[in-house]
Amino acid sequence: MSLVFESDRCTGCQACQMACLDQRDIRPLEGQLPLLRVEPAEVPGRFRAVSCSQCGACAEVCPTGCLQKNGGTVTAEESLCIGCRACGDACPRGVITYIEETVQKCDGCAGRRAAGLLPACVHTCPTGALSWEE
């Protein structure tokens, strides 16, 4: 389970990146990292999206069990987070951040999906370049 990105369709509009900031109240200008970012790819005029692959590397190093592999996604039980930032150092993609010393990572907008809604980023993508694969 994770976000699927089709580079051929993406226009680099970054609406998905903005939707994630809005959904998760993340403020990059205050030092927080976006959980999803769209960057120019090697091929001129093409883009790549960098987001969580749900690989589990963060959960493996988490000392408190705050991060857990849960079905297909890695989810955070925020009350257990001690702000040690071990997960951020372990994440190969740099898509973990902290708000008030508490971990924030992509869980595929689990709450929205459980309510029958699309993840915020997928919902807004105007080209269909992003989708969520169960």
Place this chain on the structure above:
Amino acid sequence: MDLRERTRAKLPGMDTGISLRNSFCDICAPGPHCGVTCYVKDGTVVKVEGTDAHPANRGKLCARGIAMRDYIYRADRVKTPLRRTGPKGSGQFEAVSWEDALTEIAARLNQFKTESGASSVAFYSGYNKWYRPFLQRLAYSFGSVNYGSESSSCFTSTILSWKCATGAEMVRPDLGRAGVFLGWCANPGISGYLMNIGLQKNRQRGMKVIIVDPRITPASRDCDLHLRIRPGTDGALALCLGRELIENGWIDRDYIEKNVYGFAEYAAYVARFTPEETAQITGLNPADIRRAARLIGENGPLAINPSNASLVHFKNGMQNHRAVMALCALTGSYDRPGGMIPAPLTYAHSMGGFETREPEFSTERYPAEGPVPVGCERFPLWGKLIGEMQACDLHRAVLTRRPYPIRALYAHGMNFRMFPDSGRMAQALEKLEFFVDMDLFLTDSAKYADIVLPACSSLERDEFKVFGGGYAQYTEPVIPPLSQSRRDDEVILELARRLSVEDPLLRGSRDDCLWYMLRDTPIDLEALREHPEMPQKIEGLQITPVGRHGFDTPTGKFELYSTILAELHAPGLDPLPTYRSSEDEADPAEFPLILSTGIRIPGGLHSRLHDTPAARSLRPEPMADLSMEDAEALGIGPGDWIRLSTARGSVTVKANPTPVMPAGMVSLYHGYREADANSLLSWDHRDPYSGFPGYRCIRCRVERMEKEAAE
């Protein structure tokens, strides 16, 4: 799911206290305004997304629209009316009541009127369009001929082009039925993303796409032919395409005979634009130009990107636009399914597919006596066809008192950085005897005002609005106006009363005015108000069928040779869509590169998102994009500080070498406080037809700087 998780996911419900309320985003131009669903908790917006069932955007939003929450809660929102206490520009103000502010404004404006005539007061609208009919009528009812707007540098040039050609105001491409789409300056993924959805869909059905853009973009990667043209030489290419269509017989002779005026003169003029000659001017390859002509010739009908800003921001911009649109006349693609369809501006610059009496409402009180509006003598075509103040000439009237003095300015959304040689406009704001500015934010321009009035956003107001395809909506506020902010139109109507203008309609209510403008349509405002959440399809509208629009020109034809321009006898203005260079006079040896300002970025919309943190995070610092080749030759790496200089001035910015830029061209986004692109542009580098500044073709030089020197 427990309540904590539902709250964290911002799910609407009784338990979470989050409700959904609909409005629309008005951050960009009114054409594509998208429906926005706000997640509201305790009177605060906690999330926005596109409205799923909205006829315009179907749940989608661009990055700017999603930044709406950050935009309306910006820290620099004006909270109360303000009166200046410190020097102009210093930002020192005291809070005053609405009562005191409006009383003072009315007294001062009437005083200027008594002393120097009503036209010594100019009325101006910045980027927003929704209240403009009210502001324009206020200016005229007050007695001033000087109403003008930001549209003095955007969009209106295309109105001039079409009015000369066919008499239409606005013309849209019929993508759904086009055989070939000429995407001149089109990168709709980044600007106007709704068109991009149409483009993708129609390409799948077999529509051919030609992209004319110096840069490599997602649009240019998904097309049949990409012409990487040298900036500003569009007219030459268009004339050459016209020549090739004629030479190869790819023209609609019947259509031309019946509907086109000046074909012989046009054909004689374009004969000199051979593919080889044109390749020299445009930097293109003659074979590619021939391929483009063939694609157009063999795949009609032809639809063209309207290009309201990018094609006309050149010294020869209006003429280049005419030359491009002339291809519709040759191929008979005007007012024909799959071609270019005339589309009236229905209300406040939005196209609903039908007409209203808004133009009459806005202009019927034009003063019987008074001077010629500012800029109309200097730009006679503008004067004849638009007749509003050409605001790009406003600074001259203020600073030099020519053609006559402007003493006071009543503005909504003034932004001096919009104007070429922006420092001059700032000087003009300083020199004014009285300046009122209504805005959401305490902008650098508002800091020059004597009185600042707090405006509310589209989420905080109720508003009548039309959408394409015959839809109309009367929204309700999603949240109450923040602090003491008010609706612009409410303030204009209140001011009309306090100025005691002799205009009973304008001293009435907004709905009185709306009923007046909508009186020939079946729109029922009361019925709309019952469904504020969604645009309603209006039944029984009179919509001119395709093919029946005719030509509202002196000859009653599509004029390739403009009789309007011929009769103006204005020096330097040609009746044919002639080609001239759009470069400035600076020495190419000293300034070897071409600077283009204003190429859209995902998180930018002029200057209005630069201080919006989420949007700004997409490109935190002003950056100049330049080609890998030029960067290498100049020893510049990513993130290096560079000095970007023109004959007029220089700015220091970070470099962004990128393979999407062609050699010889530099791009800098505009509106930054710390690196103002328009400070690089001389005030007289402009199009003599429209008065539009030549924002997109300025000779420049780039030098690498040591970090210490830059900081």
